[in-house]
Amino acid sequence: MSFYQVNPVQTNVLYNKALEYADLSGDETVWDMYCGIGTISLFLAQKAKKVYGVEIVPQAIDDARHNAEINGITNAEFFVGKAEEVVPDIYKKGGDGSHADVVVVDSPRKGCDQVLLDTLVHMAPERIVYVSCDPATLARDVKILQEKGYEAKKVAVVDQFCHSGHVETVVLLSHKKPDGHINVKVEFGEGEGKVPLDNIAKRAEEYKPKERVTYKMIKEYIEAKYGFKVHTAYIAEVKRDLGLPMYDAPNAVEELKQPRKHPTAEKVEAIKDALKHFEVI
Known part of the structure; x- marks a missing residue:
């Protein structure tokens, strides 16, 4: 063994x-x-x-x-x-x-x-x-x-x-190690040379991590918009063809190694549309 x-x-x-x-x-x-x-x-x-x-x-x-x-x-x-x-x-x-x-x-x-x-x-x-x-x-x-x-x-x-x-x-x-350090002093509040707290909250909202897009979300979006279902393996195949990470559904990637039908052009376009909707691509 x-x-x-x-x-x-x-x-x-x-x-x-x-x-x-x-x-x-x-x-x-x-x-x-x-x-x-x-x-x-x-x-x-x-x-x-x-x-x-x-x-x-x-x-x-x-x-x-x-x-x-x-x-x-x-x-x-x-x-x-x-x-x-x-x-x-x-x-x-x-x-x-x-x-x-x-x-x-x-x-x-x-x-x-x-x-x-x-x-x-x-x-x-x-x-x-x-x-x-x-x-x-x-x-x-x-x-x-x-x-x-x-x-x-x-x-x-x-x-x-x-x-x-x-x-x-x-x-x-x-x-990787930083090439050097720069010390920056920042004062928050109102007045000349100070950074308004409202700006901090706004920037924090802009840089907030996006919600993780799951295969379930993609499937639900496609069914609601197009009226048909797509297999997880089809989504994985399209993601793989686009060079996207596959960790969400490793089993789906393994399934593709077995003889099976590939998604139709209609389903491929629907999957790409969902990926664009969720800003994956």
Whole structure:
């Protein structure tokens, strides 16, 4: 039941590249997401202060703990469960494991869950090393992390699956730092050189976050205006074609991989109209 890379020679190349990008000095706390049997975790533990690994398969975690024991590694701790559930829970509770200087992600082909990405941003590690077997979901997640304050610094491709079109990719993302600081003194109230409080309230209203648009809202809008229903998978397909985020309905995206009918031109236009109505596009 435990995952292991099929090419042991290139696995050594891959994990050494991940270790290089992690750039550990010995004082860091590191999280290894989707750690499997702890291979990357134990690579990192040799040069880190503490490493935490999380994996959903219990047998893999048993192997990880055994591997740590037979290799004499005592600074690695492993958790069983979904990364998007375990890590946010530990972060919210605070204490050991709630902070990370470096995070390594070796995600499954579907990429990272949005909840996990949000938690990583809150943990604010200095570096994120993202290992991926699917360049498409990697690009999607890197784009999200870049929008949240991270910058892709280095990329390496490892020919892990010889004689095929598949590769493993390693990306180093670093937290962006401000170039400098400007101190501004502002006085509120009435009179010359002061900012009226009415203006503050008006600007706050202008910058108030928009309501999150759900698939249910889109479906209800279309049914009310056009008189027909659209499947969630159709909305997902149109959003995917437009390059929009798909996290709202990951199952709908998976459905599209199965043979099924595509939305008619009429339904495509109705979905686009709804997306414009809710200012998604």
